[in-house]
Amino acid sequence: MRYAILLMGAPYSDQASHSALRFAHAVLARGHRLEAVFFYHEGVHNAARLAAPPQDEPHLVDGWARLAAEHGVALQVCIAAALRRGLLDEREAARHGKQGSSVAAPFELSGLGQLIDLSTRCDRLITFGP
Amino acid sequence: MQARPDPHDLLVILRHGPHGSSWLKEGLDAALVAAAFGQRVALLFMGEGVTALVRDQQVGPLGQKGTAPTLEMLAMYDIETLLVDAPSLAQFGLSPEALMLEVTCVSSEALPALLAGQRQVLTF
Numbered sequence: 217m218r219y220a221i222l223l224m225g226a227p228y229s230d231q232a233s234h235s236a237l238r239f240a241h242a243v244l245a246r247g248h249r250l251e252a253v254f255f256y257h258e259g260v261h262n263a264a265r266l267a268a269p270p271q272d273e274p275h276l277v278d279g280w281a282r283l284a285a286e287h288g289v290a291l292q293v294c295i296a297a298a299l300r301r302g303l304l305d306e307r308e309a310a311r312h313g314k315q316g317s318s319v320a321a322p323f324e325l326s327g328l329g330q331l332i333d334l335s336t337r338c339d340r341l342i343t344f345g346p
Numbered sequence: 347m348q349a350r351p352d353p354h355d356l357l358v359i360l361r362h363g364p365h366g367s368s369w370l371k372e373g374l375d376a377a378l379v380a381a382a383f384g385q386r387v388a389l390l391f392m393g394e395g396v397t398a399l400v401r402d403q404q405v406g407p408l409g410q411k412g413t414a415p416t417l418e419m420l421a422m423y424d425i426e427t428l429l430v431d432a433p434s435l436a437q438f439g440l441s442p443e444a445l446m447l448e449v450t451c452v453s454s455e456a457l458p459a460l461l462a463g464q465r466q467v468l469t470f
Contacts, residue, residue, distance in 0.1 A: 256372065297372060332380045335468075
């Protein structure tokens with residue numbers, strides 16, 4: 217089956233991000249295809265390039281990046297939800313006159329239309345939230 | 347409401363009030379974008395979400411835009427199926443007549459079949 221994940225919980229604030237990442241690996245281990253993870257609401261904080269959790273805790277941001285590198289999973293971040301929460305890639309940082317950026321590849325800023333596209337294109341869209 | 351094939355592509359369930367968090371606003375944004383992409387969208391207001399429909403809501407004092415203007419635009423996006431969980435409405439002491447838009451009440455008994463008949467559900 218073709219899966220997609222909608223993640224709406226902030227990392228380290230609640231269980232949603234941990235569960236979503238574990239679910240992603242479980243889906244892949246079962247031989248399914250995971251098309252994308254769409255980050256919306258507070259889930260956009262999962263794309264924070266500068267996240268620096270203690271070393272004895274799972275690094276969620278790196279975990280998502282590894283998922284993308286190893287399995288070709290697209291990491292799409294809702295741009296409207298991201299910008300107002302201070303999550304900008306280089307292009308948006310330049311556009312808004314900000315020094316530095318807080319989102320980098322493989323995360324990509326994208327629109328809600330991508331979420332709707334995933335919901336129609338995939339067999340299952342699974343939501344994780346607080 | 348009878349259990350029958352639902353004509354909608356997407357049901358968006360709204361469970362948060364217009365103030366206090368951005369859940370309602372971001373849920374409505376998703377519904378509007380889906381409709382703009384040609385999806386047939388229905389909304390179900392549950393729990394605190396029913397307070398979104400209370401008439402004469404003010405905006406500004408809380409530093410938030412409010413959601414009433416968005417609700418007024420739903421018809422423009424052809425989002426015309428507005429469902430309200432009847433027990434939630436009663437819990438807040440509201441009647442359908444007290445709401446800013448025309449809604450269809452859904453009983454507890456009808457809810458499982460309504461949800462089971464959906465192709466896609468997003469909950470906010």
